[in-house]
Amino acid sequence: MFGPFSLRLLRQSAALPTSASASVDAALRAAQSELDLLSPKKIAEVLDKYIIGQTEAKRAVAVSLRNRWRRRQITDGGLKEDITPKNMLLIGPTGVGKTEIARRMAKLTDAPFVKVEATKYTEVGFKGKDVDSIVEDLYAMAKTKAKSRMEAERDVEALRMAQDILFSSWSSRRVPGGPFADMIIEEFRSKALTDLKDEMVTFEITVPPPAASHHSRRGGMGEGGVDSPGGGSGGLIFIGMAERRSIKKRITKTIQEAMPMVRQEALDKLIDETQVNELARRLAEEDGIVFIDEIDKVVVDPKGEGGEASSTGVQQDLLPLVEGSSITLKDGSTIRTDHVLFICSGAFHVAKPSDMIAELQGRLPVRVELKALKEEDFRRILTQPKYNLLAQQKALMSTENITIEFTDEAIHTLAKVATEVNSNAQNIGARRLHTVIERVMDDYSFNCDLYAGQTIVIDAETVRKATEKLNKNINLAKFLL
Template identity: 45%
Template sequence: MSNLTPREIVSELDKFIIGQSDAKRMVAIAMRNRWRRQQLPPELRDEIAPKNIIMMGPTGVGKTEIARRLAKLAGCPFFKVEATKFTEVGYVGRDVESMVRDLMEIGINLVRKEEMEKVKVKAEKHAEDALLDILLPSSKPKQAGMGFFNPAAPEEQEEQPSADQSSTREKFRKMWREGKLDDREVEIEVSVQGGGVEIMSMPGMEDMGMQVNDMIGKMFPNKKKMRKVKIREAYDILIQQESDKLIDMDNVAELARERVEQGGILFLDEIDKIAGNQEGGGSANVSREGVQRDLLPVVEGCVVNTKYGMVKTDHILFISAGAFSYAKPSDLIPELQGRFPLRVELTSLDKDDFYRILTEPQNALTVQYKALLETENLTIDFSREALEEVALNAQKFNEETENIGARRLYTIMEKILSDLSFEAPDRSGDSIVIDKEYVQEQLQDVTEDRDLSRYIL
C-alpha cells in the first residue's frame, strides 16, 4: 500500500466498486497523504493532522464498501461502528472511546497473524516433532538440562535414541506426511482459562465489564487438561501452541499500537443520525449533541486507555458517512465540522450502474450465485437480457418503494433463484441458462402487486 499512487488505489477500488469516482479519488488522496507524512522530518510530521472525510449519499451506494476495501488494501486496522450506538456520558449506551479499544484489538489480531506467518515454518517443524513425541514417547530425544545426574554412570548422560528408535520415528514421520495417520486419535494437553469467574456488566458498561473479566482471568493461571483428538486436529493445536511460544506478545502490542496510531481507520456510519433533531426534538434525541461533544476530543486527538496501554488518536483517520436526507453536515456542532475538512457526495445508482455491479466486480453477485450452485453440481448462466431486466427492476423498485441502492439486487436475486436453490440437490448435473422470460416469470407477482412488492422486495 505504501507504494501505491492515488491512481493505483482508485484502480484497485474499481475492481470491487462501481462508479463513485469522486469518493474514490478523495480517499485515495487521504491514504497517499499518510505516506507523504511519513517521509517528513519528525518535527513537521507530528504537526500534520489527518484529513478526515464525510461521505454523503443514500444507503447502498458504496460508502461503507469504499472504506472497507480501502482498509483491506492498506492492510491497516479498520473498525466500523454506527454513531447511533453511542450516547452521551451519563446515559445508557456505549462510550465513544470504546471504538478506539475495539480498533486496538483488531490491530493486535492483525499483527499477531502476521507474526505467526513469519514463524509458521519453524512452528510447523516443532509441532511435527511434538506430535512424534506423543506418538512415540520412547523415541523422544533427550534435551540438555532434563533428567537427573547420576555420577556413577556419567556416560548415560549422553545417551541417544537407538538406531531402531530413530528408524521407527522416521517411518512415522513419513507416514504422517503422507496423510496415513490423519484418522488416528491421540491425547494432547491443552490449556483452559482458569478461575471460571465472570462479572456480569450493566447495560452501557460492557467495556468495563470486559476489562474486569480480563483482569480476573489473569489472576488465575491457565489449567491444563487432556483432550482426545484426531492427529490432524492435534497438529493444528500444536502449531498454535508452538507459534505462541515463538511470538513475543509485548512486541506484538507495541507494533499494533504504532500501527493503530499511525495507520488506523475508524469508519463512523450514520453520523447524520446524531446531527441535530430530525423530527423536531423529543426525549429520544436528548443526547445527540452530547455524543458529538464526546466524539470531538477523540477525533481531535486524545489519549485512550486500553488494556494494551495508552493509544493516541491524533493521526487515526476518521471516515464518516450518512444519508443526510433529513440533516446536513452544517447541523453538526461547528467544532466537529472543522475536524472533517473533506466532503464528498455519492450519487444514486441507476439501471446502468446496477448492470455493471452484476457483471464487472470480482465478487459480483452473479459470480457468487454461480459458485454456490456449482457446489451442488448445478451449472447456471445469465443472459445479458436477463441481467438488464434485473437492473431495470432494481431501479424501478427503488423508485417506487424505498431507495436502498445496490442492496435491492440481493433481494431481487434471491427471489429469482429461490426455486433453483431449493431444487439444486435434485437437479445435479443440469445446466440452466436464466433468460429474460425466466426473470419476468419469477418477479411477476411482485411487479403486478405494488403492496406485495413493498413486503417482499
C-alpha cells in the first residue's frame, strides 16, 4: 500500500520539469559514444575475433562505421545533412560470413538492426508485404533499444522510489517492539533484499485493462451505443477512452518479489513515452542498419511475366528507401531513411550484380566480393573465433558433468569432412560444420547419463567413424539438412 510520502515522491518525480529534447540528446550521445575510441583498424580487429577471413569485407564495414562517427563531428549543419552513408553490396556464396559481418557490425555499436529477405516482399499493388514494412521493423527495434536506454538512465532513481514505496508499506505492518521496529529508510535500502527479503508488503501495480465485453463494444450505456442510431461517433470516443484507462491492482508479495515489480512501475512513471518515441526515431534515422539478404533472387524472376509481382517492381520499390525518403508509419510518425545504412547481399550464382536495375546499382556504391571457404578456413573457424563451435560444445556438455576434448587431428578431420561434403553436395559454407559436429557429438549428447563424470577425448578416428556414411555415399546431400 502506498504511503503519503511515497505517493508524493512518485508524482513529483514523474512530473520533473526536464527538457524532453535534452534528455533525448543525452541518451543519443551516450548511444553513439561507442565509436569514439574505435578506429577502422580497431573495428576490424574486433570483427576478427568472431569472423575468419574476409578481410576486404571487414575493411569496408569498418570504414562505413567510422564514417558515421566522422559525420557526427561535423558542425556545419548543411554539410552534415548532405553526407550520406555509402550503402554496400556483399557478393558471395552462402555461409561465408555476409550476415554475420553485418550482425556483428550492429552489435558493436548497439545500433538498431534488422535483417530481411528480399524474396519476402512484393511490388506495391500485389498481395504480400511491401518494402515500407522494413522501416516499420527498424523503428520497432529502435523503440526497444530506446526504452532500454531511457530505463538505464533512470534506473537508480526508480530503485530509490521503489524502496521508498515498499518502506512505506512495510512500515505500516511493523510490530511495535519487534526486531526492525526502529529501522529508518536508509537502513531499509541496504537490507531490503537481504535481511528483509521475506517480509510481506502490500502495494499497487498497473495492469492492462480487461478485454471489452460484447455489451461495451456496442456502447456500454444502453441507448446511444456505437451501433444504435443515436450513438454517432461519441460512442467510439467513449470506448477508446475506456480501453485506455489503466487499472490499479493491490497485491501482497514478499519484498524480494515486489521489488522488481514496483521498480518497473516507477520506471514507467519516470519515462515519458514521447521521449522514447523521439529517441527511437533518431536512433532509426541516424544509426539504423538494414541488411537485405538474397537480393539476387529478385534480380531474375522467370515468373515475372505472369500475375505475380515482378522482380523489377520490388527493386523499384526498394529504390526510395535506399536513396533516402520519408516513410509514414502506421502510428502516423515519419522516419527518414536518408542516413540509414543499407547492406544488400546475395550469392549471384545465376544473375549478376550488373543485372540489377541501374538506379539500384548506383545506390550501392561499395561492393565487396567474399571468397568461398577452404579447408584451412574451416579449421580456423573451429578454433579461433571467441565463441567457436568447439567451445560451445564443451560448454554444453560440461553442464552434464562431461569434459570434452578435441585433438588437433580431430579438428583437421572435421574441417576436411566439411570441405568434402560441401564439394559433393550443395555448398552451404561454414554452416556445414554444424551438421558435421552434430554427427560427431550425437552419441555423447543422447547418452549423456552414461558418460557423466568422464573426460571424452575426440580424435580423428572418432570423427571418421561418426561421418563414415557421409564419405561413402556419392550423393551426400540426402544425408544432410
